[in-house]
Amino acid sequence: MSSIEGMAEQNVILVEKEVSTRFRLLSGLARESGGDEKIIVNKLQGFVETYQFKRIGYIAADGTAETTDGYRLNMSDRDFFQQSMRGKNFLTDAFEDRIDTSHETINVFSVPVYEKERKTVKGVLFATCKDEMLEGCLKNEIFEGQAFNYIIKIDGTIVATSGNSKEWGIGRNIFNTDVSEDERDDYAGDLMLSNMKEGKSGYGLDPKRKEVSLYYYMPLKIEESGEPWYVVTAVEDSVLTSRMQVVMDAINSLMVIILVVISVSVGVYIYSWRQSKKELMSLAYQDPVTLGDNFAAFKKKAKSKKDGVGWLIAMDVTDFKLINSTCGVKKGDEVLRVIWEIFETETGENELAAHVNADRFILFWMDENQENIKQRLEHVIRKIEEIPERLEIPNLFPVFGIFHTIVLDEIDPLYGNAVQAKHQIKGRRDRHYIFYDELNHESIQENRELEEHFETALENEEFEIWYQPKYSAHSRKLVGAEALVRWRRADGALIPPLKFIPLFERNGNIIRLDEYVFRAVCRQQKEWQKQGQKMLPVSVNISRVSLYYSSVVEKYESIIRSFDLDSKYIQLEITESATIDNNEIFNLLEQFHTAGFKILLDDFGSGYSSLATLNRMHFDTIKLDKSLVDYIGDDNGEKLLNSITKLAQSFGMEITAEGVETVEQLMFLCNLDCDDIQGYYFSRPLPVKEYEECLKEACM
Incomplete structure (x- = not known):
């Protein structure tokens, strides 16, 4: 159910x-x-x-x-x-x-x-x-695809079905079927109809089909449909019990033996009953991948523990889906089994461990000393990081959230706290674990409010586009800009990007925000073109999350075509971290180039840098991160900058330096034949009106 x-x-x-x-x-x-x-x-x-x-x-x-x-x-x-x-x-x-x-x-x-x-x-x-x-929204793989899904109106008329439910037919009514009536079904149908009129959800049984079906109905919040619609999901009782069929067949066979061999009937019955119970328990509490405890078994064992003082630990692997996509699901399951073996070895006799689902695990360790917990985790992390070489897979980056417990009566909220802690460092590469006590709960509440207001902010166009100008290193003339996003709330308060960009990258909203910014820049460029303004290229950032979105190239190409704008006026910036663990990035770059976009490698040198990246992938421009520019004045740092720029230029790439703030930095970069300069030496990020004034001055 x-x-x-x-x-x-x-x-x-x-x-x-x-x-x-x-x-x-x-x-x-x-x-x-x-x-x-x-x-x-x-x-x-x-x-x-x-x-x-x-x-x-x-x-x-x-x-x-x-x-x-x-x-x-x-x-x-x-x-x-x-x-x-x-x-x-x-x-x-x-x-x-x-x-x-x-x-x-x-x-x-x-x-x-x-x-x-x-x-x-x-x-x-x-x-x-x-x-x-x-119909596509109703497709599913649960119960081996044997569940049925419908969208109906409250009078029972079917609006849409999943593909395997077509025998009911569009226009048919689930309350009127051509089979014999049943009093239980009349009651269930009346109750369902009554609940639907009141906007309620509920369960029911439908004995009219060849096999009894269990169904659940739930209202759709689609005001535009004119009258309420409901989603109904149903599955036959035989499907729900199919996993038990082997056990039941064994019991039936044993019952025949009992009738024939009466002298041993009691002993055989007791034996079969114990075996059946053991198999049922394994179905309920054994994880099918690791063959160890599942989450239900963890909860049951936790409730029976008298001493609940310890540490509840939530763990998963960053970007584990890449293992399944690149190496196959079987290899992914093998990795999970090896991780489980590590947890079994590192978990004490009175402690607990279980596989929750996917790449998620839960642990309960009873060591009272927090430093000891850190050391144990470091040891586990080292073992997990050895797995890739052994199994010939991409690197693994495990992440842990830890919550201190006193009792283990209710596991779900305790596990939720550990997961909440884990999410604060998910996606980062500088930390493997974090304790719940380290969290800034005021910040968490603030993030929750930002998430809740995201839809309203998009509708009310609260996200503003600011422009940071780029200047030629030699002529000192304006040559373009980078589009940046700021969030101005309805009360006029301006929220800086560091407050909401990482949050939206974690929850997936960054995909829609990226598209919003891209569309807004296209609209503004087209407006300036109509006004006869001097047209200079503007670069727009695309996050690593957006690059995993299917048809991302077609989407952006369609948007710029809708504005009838030449793609030379819109450039795309991809951070170097986005090229890590994305096997499709090479094909994506080629598709963007085919669509006419220039691609800039942003934040080069920020910590993910690999010179092999420059050789393997076709970028038109690399943007030296401020951390590299700040090396100017240090002999070794200047040698590093000189080598990087010469190498990139030998590949035919242009060089843009970010974060330039002093004349000494500017002169050094000019001597390196750096192409463009971006930073406070020339200009801070500007609202659209102020940048427009810069454009007008550039025309003079």
């Missing part, structure tokens, strides 16, 4: 996110168009391909529609048109496409298009999706 509920929750999140993303896109396109239908239709084909729409179209106020696939027709009778003309975002039920002859089942998203003053609805922007869009 817990698995079914969890899968339903996952389906709800996926559907809501998919719908929300598409409405945000349409609303953004509607705002940018200013109600100009020519701009809308001519510029939207790229979005049709990128977001896998069937078509996008614009409907004027009189109902005349024009679509990206070349249709012109009157759609004034469409319900979604009428709803959006009233100022509403609207998502239709599934219905047959009446525009072409494909007879495909579709859903339509629609948003109002306002006049520039945003007071009057001028028309409607709509996008058509095949039913595979919602």
Whole structure:
């Protein structure tokens, strides 16, 4: 039941996110168009391909529609048109496409298009999706793909299904089936219908199918659907009990023997019962990968411990998914088993260890001395770091969060504290472990508030783009800028990037923030171009997290095309740390170059530097980190800078120096034939208006 509920929750999140993303896109396109239908239709084909729409179209106020696939027709009778003309975002039920002859089942998203003053609805922007869009959100691998997922309305009408549920059919009603009635089902159906009308979730049994099904229903928070939708997840009882079939077959065989051989029946029965219990216990408490304790076994043993004073430790491996992707899942499981063997060896007789899931482990060590815990962890870390050479895999970087305990009654909140501590250093390469007491809880609360306000900040455009100018080392003229992001809250308070960038890199929001900044810079460059301003390239940072996002090149290429902007005016900065442990980075760089972007290697020399990086990957420019520039004045440091610049220049790369603050640094870099200078010697980062003044001065 817990698995079914969890899968339903996952389906709800996926559907809501998919719908929300598409409405945000349409609303953004509607705002940018200013109600100009020519701009809308001519510029939207790229979005049709990128977001896998069937078509996008614009409907004027009189109902005349024009679509990206070349249709012109009157759609004034469409319900979604009428709803959006009233100022509403609207998502239709599934219905047959009446525009072409494909007879495909579709859903339509629609948003109002306002006049520039945003007071009057001028028309409607709509996008058509095949039913595979919602169906794709409902696909799952749980229970070997034998679970069924549906989206229904509260009257029971099915809106969409997972692929393996197609036999129910779009338009069918789960409360009306063509099989015999059952009083238990009538009660379950009535209760489900009643709960759905009140917006509640719940479980139920459906005995109408050939086999009894257990199902869970949960509301979707999609206001645009007009009436409430629900996600229903169901699985047959036989699937839930299939793992026990071998044990049950053994018991049945033994029962036959008992009936035939009555003299030994009691002894055989007792033996079989004990064996069955042992197998059941192993299913419940044995981890299938390590064959050791799982999280449930850890909890059970923890509750039975009288002495709960010790240290609860949460552990995982940074970027462990790279092992599975590059070496295969079998190799990944082998690594987990070796790590488990280390924990078994290093965990004392009265202590506990278990595999939670994926690459996550939990430990309970009872050593009272914190320094001893540190030494034990250092020993474990050394053993784990020896695994790659032994198994011929990429390097492993284990991370531990430690929480001091007094009692072990409730493991989940204690483990949560250890995980919270671990997340504070996850992604860093300077620390392997951290104690919960080291955390700045005020900072944690502040981070939580920033996460909660992220969506609102995007909608209200609270993220501002600042520009740090770049100057020619020899002519001292302005040659471009780097785009930086600042967060100005509604009360006017300015939040510096170090407060929110690392946080968003950890929780994944950085992907959307990167896209927001890139889109904002494209928009500003296009505006300056229309004004006749001098056009200089602006470089935009892409985080390492965004580089793992599928179709990242196509996404950025589509955005710059939507502004009809030459890619020579937008450059991309990739930090050197992003090239570590990313086997696809070489292909990504080539794809970006094919799309016309210049690629800058940012923060070169900040701690991850490898001269092999310059040889293996094609960068147009390397940006010397401030830590290298600060070496100027030191003989060895100056020799290092000289060697690096000469090597990069021999590869045909340009050199930009960051963090230049003194005339001595400037003169030294000029002597090295450094190309561009960035730093406080010339200018601090500037708001857009101040940078615009710099552009105007550059034109004089």
